[in-house]
Amino acid sequence: MTGRAAANASVPARFKPGDAVSVRRAHPPGHIRTPWYIRGHSGTVVHALGSFANPEELAYNRPGLPAQPLYRVRFRQREIWPDYAGNAADTLDIEIFQHWLEPAGSER
């Protein structure tokens, strides 16, 4: 269960559509909404969706505040799966919370 949160209890947005981002290659325990397959990969922000209570906190009945900006990020399938058999232009869009994103190239 997640939810829209008041703007005044939100972390400021770091990214905007068009920004190149990488998903953190992190493996914390708990209820995580960032699938393994996308961690460490780089894509482009296509939508800034506003801020939502952090599901990693909500899962434990905590308020999930301050809310985290949520983005739709687009990846090239060939970037995710090097042996991807479909069209080179095929893509995947996925919602990623800001605390899982870094500017592309800054991920070690």
Next chain:
Amino acid sequence: MNEPHDHAHEHHDHAHPHRHPPRPDTDDTLGHFQIMEIAVRELLIGKGIVSPDEVQRAIEAMDARGEALGAKIVARAWTDPAFKARLMADGTEAVRDFGVDMGTTRLFVVENTSTVHNVVVCTLCSCYPRMVLGLPPDWYKSRNYRSRTVREPRAVLQEFGTVVPADTEVRVHDSTADMRYLVLPERPSGTDGWSAEQLAALVSRDAMIGVAFARTP
């Protein structure tokens, strides 16, 4: 969609003659979460927090939602450009016209065109636009669909009989957080002048998930 094991035992001249052990029926025993649901529901009723009628009405309301509602929304978008613009800009607000309240989630509509084919999956669980399409089909919740749609979407689509041209971009939407996705299929050709009611009959649940095209007249 095919089950993942179409090998060996279906080909009797194959080198692996073993049979899989029969899968036990699981519909006659309650699992952990089924027992928990019953316990919590009985507690809520016992403490007077909800009434049995309210529970029944909520179940009936969910059962009443189905592809017909989604199809009406799609057909209106096909016939009313101003509505389509609102639907694409803010699906959550636009579907209020149909009495749909998205609750804590938001509706995000993605449009199929001659250059992009969208398909929706939830790899983590079974997030689905229930408020406009009702309960998801069983295959949507299967591990097979969830894992393969992000990895080999064209192969999965082909199993649904949906062949997307090679020069059309396949765009998979993994529904991981607060958005719920509805695919706006391409309006079939040969439907000029059709009413929204006629068009709605061409729109299947699968077309609004993106594993099928709208029916052709």
